[in-house]
Amino acid sequence: MTGAQHDPGYCLFVAQRMLELLPQLRVEVDCIRAGGDIECVHRMRVASRRLRAVLPLFEGCGRRREVARWRREVRAITRALGDARDADVQLAFLASWASGLPGVGTGGGIPSAAPLLSGTRLGASAGTDSPPDQAPAVPTGRLAGFRAWLRRRRLALARDPAPVPTPGSAPGRLDENVPAPQGIECLLLRLEQRRAALQPAVLEALDRLEASGTLEEMAVGLRTLEIRARREGASPRSGPVYAAAHLNGALRCDELRVYAPALPDPARAPEHHAMRIAAKRLRYTVEIFAPLFDDGLRQELKALKRLQDALGELHDCDVWIEQLPRFLEEERERVVAYFGNEGFLRFIEPGIRRFHADRVEERSRLHAAALEIWKELEADRFAERLEERLARARDEAGQPTEKLRRIAEGTETARIALFSDVHGNLPALDAVARDAAARGAQAFINAGDTVGWGGDPGGVVRRLVALGSVDVLGEWDRRVVRASRKQAGASPKEAARIAASMNPAGLAHLASLPGERRFTLRGTRFLVVHRLSSAEGGEITDDVVAGLATSSGADVLITGHTHRPFVRSAGSFLLVNPGSVGEAGPGEGGATMAEYALLQVSPLDISLLRVPYDDPGASPRIEATGNGG
Structure with a gap:
């Protein structure tokens, strides 16, 4: 996921979501x-997965190494719980x-399955309680009964070694008097043994998590951030929060659509599994x-749960179908x-084959x-409507952004950083953002050509979302959007290369930008556009400015x-071009x-x-591309 950096309202929102999960x-x-x-x-595994989904959003809000360590610890517990839960x-x-x-439980001398977590230890009497910190045991009755049955059959089988088919092959020579549940009891026994063997790893992971103090450290750090953000008057419903919701939601929607064409083909099980994971990720993103939203996106979450459950049951079948022949070979x-x-x-x-x-x-x-559910969602334009709703919320929160609204009120x-023509140069944008923040800038306005x-x-788009900047669409932005849609007017070819390098969420952000923005701050009317048609191809004369x-x-x-860069005036009117962030001319030396x-x-x-910045590859690139938009 993509998060925002340095916006107190955004960090407050993410911290609150994490504090709910701890x-x-x-x-x-x-x-x-x-x-x-x-x-x-199950509950702890789900909670850890949800925390893992929100942790990447926090990367711009906390210390990088600290957040990386949190992610490692939570990932470790998720994995340890995963095998056990499966x-x-x-x-x-x-x-x-x-x-x-x-x-089942009576035929062949094999007793019925006892609960795995019954507290009975392997080799102990039925009434013996296991210490709570030890692994759950395979029920003694099943194992003893199975071994007794093996002994009774051993001599006869040694004299009559009949060939045995594998699932899906010809039946071969089978004893019709043997009930099918014998194989199921054997499979249950092996699963119980496997689950018992996994429990020590689960307990060890819990020990490591508690010993690390990660959960307590997270709680203290998040509470501290929450208090600081509230003292600064931050709102968890700031513009960057809604922008991040759209950016991440659009990315997850597109990920889901990538695998949808494979769903009609029943033989493409790996893609079906990938689609299940994509549906789960989208659901977690929507939950975050x-x-x-006033309705909590309940209908959207209900639809996603229905799809995820259907794909999950499909995947469970795939796991059994893959495992059973392997189980029989191991036996x-x-x-x-x-x-x-x-x-x-x-x-x-016989039981395994059945x-x-x-x-x-x-x-x-x-x-x-599952296919029918997806067809219903497609007919209802579910993914598109979800993206549109997230985009509307982003636009409403960003007209103007929360930061500009505070300035207006x-x-x-107050100070606002004005910039343009970043052209995909992230080191240059970072240098501008740092310098502007040091000079007290409270908001950012971008006059277009974000990419180039x-x-x-993609990194530039994410950084602008993080800054909560007010952006407009530039010429290069328009070309890249057209190239991503294979529309006419996308030349030069470089636009196609840029489009191919960006993720769908970044492209969706560019496509959503307007050609101009208007807002008023303390009685002063502002207009932001990328280029001036009235000055096309010529100098900006006094008459042009007056017009x-x-x-x-x-x-x-x-x-x-x-x-x-220039500032021109006509009476009280000001015309401002801040120059280029990404392709400015070189400085001294x-x-x-x-x-x-x-x-x-x-x-x-x-x-x-x-402002200077460190990017050794920038000057050759600027010389090669020229100094024009």
Whole structure:
């Protein structure tokens, strides 16, 4: 995900979302240690996943190394819980599926499945309680019964080593008197053994998490940030928050659509799994930003849960279909090692084959159901409508941005950084942002050509979203958007290269930009456009400035495109070009420079500024591309 940097309101919002999730992690630790409820693992795993989804958003708000360490610790607990939860789900499903089969728990001397987390230790009596910090054991009854049954069959099987088919092959020679549940009981036993073996790793991960103090450290750091942001008067509903909601939501919507063409083909299971993950990521993203909306995006979340559940059930079938032949092969190796031949497998194979066939049949039904759900969402333009809603909220919050609104409502002297023609040059933009912040800039206005020849157009878009800047569409921005849509007018070819290097969310942000913006600050009317058609191809004469003073309907007109900084006036009217951030001419000694302007409000004043920055590749690029928009 992409976050914002240095905006107190944004950081306050993310901190609050993380603080809501931390208690959900803590409360499940003791429950997992007690080992009495498998849902504890599920709840903690989900909470850790949600925290992992929001943590990347916090990167611009906390110390980088600290946030990186938090992410590592949370990722470790998610992974440790993941295998255990998957085993729990398989055990619960298989026990439920087999409960209706005749002979389960009674046939062949194999007892019924006992709960995995019963507290009975392997080799202990049924009434012995396991210490809560030890791994849950495989029920003694099942293992003892299974071994007794093996002993009874061993001599007969040694004399009659019948060949055994694998799932999906010809039936071969099978003993019709052996009930199918024998194989299911064997599979349950192996799953229970695997789950018991996983529990020490789960407890070890919990020990590491508690010993690291990460959760406590996160809570203290987030509370401190929350207090500081509130003292600064920050709002968790600031413009950058809504901009980040749209940026990340658009990215996740596009990720979901990438895999949709594969869904009609039942054979493309890997893409179906990837689509499930994409649906889950989109759902978590929507959950993060849902508090920004009065209805909590309930309908959108309901639709996503329905899709995710359908794709999840489909994936569960795929896992069984893949695992069962492998399980049978592993049992074959065990049988041969124990008996010296494969004959015993005919007592296990029928149940496994029956379950495998059931999963294959069920997958066909689940695939049709998932496809139908997706078709309904497509017909309803679900992803497009979600993006449109997020974009509307972003635009409403950004007209003007929260920072400009504060300036408009204030009375003290305020400063705004004006810039243009970044052209994808992130080091130059960072230098301008730092210098402007040091000079007291409270807001940022960008007059277009955000992308261009620079090497990181996507990074520039994310940085502008982070700054909460008021942007307009420039010539290069328009070309790149057209190239991404394969429309006419996208030349030169460089536009296609830039479009290919950007993610869908960044392109969506560019496409959403207007050609001009108007707003009023303390009685002064502002107009922001990228280029002046009235001055096209010629010098900006006094007559041109005077004409703009009467025709623009603005007191201050901010423009770019020419890469030539200037401030011109006609009476009280001001025409400002802050120059180019990304392609300014070199400074003394050939130093790479970035240009911008600092606007002071109350009283009105404008300063043109140049700042150096470190980017060895910038000067050759500027010389090669020229100094024009």
